[in-house]
Amino acid sequence: MxxxxxxxxxxxxxxxxxxxxxxxxxxxxxxxxxxxxITYQSYNVRSPLNGEAAAWAELNQESLPLQKIDLSxxx
Numbered sequence: 001m002x003x004x005x006x007x008x009x010x011x012x013x014x015x016x017x018x019x020x021x022x023x024x025x026x027x028x029x030x031x032x033x034x035x036x037x038i039t040y041q042s043y044n045v046r047s048p049l050n051g052e053a054a055a056w057a058e059l060n061q062e063s064l065p066l067q068k069i070d071l072s073x074x075x
Contacts, residue, residue, distance in 0.1 A: 008043050008054035016049050032071045041065040 009016040017033055036042040040057065043064075048054035057064065 005038060006050070006053050006056070007037055007040070008045050008048035008050055008057050009037060010053075011049040014049055016044075016047075018044055026075075028075050029072075032075065035071040039065050039067045039069065039071075041068065 004012065009018070015034065015037070017030075017037070021030065021033070033042065043057055045054040045058050
């Protein structure tokens with residue numbers, strides 16, 4: 001069983017990474033970017049895929065990111 005991700009820019013079928021991706025980017029950097037999104041180090045509430053998560057993020061901005069860690073160490 002998979003645990004759904006509760007994030008303004010992630011829904012069951014899609015992830016919106018905005019303007020932070022290019023076709024020449026390495027897969028490792030894309031994975032780091034998604035990890036940063038999951039820990040709420042990166043999110044956009046202005047054009048969300050998940051409106052409920054966007055409202056929650058706006059109400060809880062002082063608690064974000066959930067865990068500030070450097071996911072790019074070693075890249």
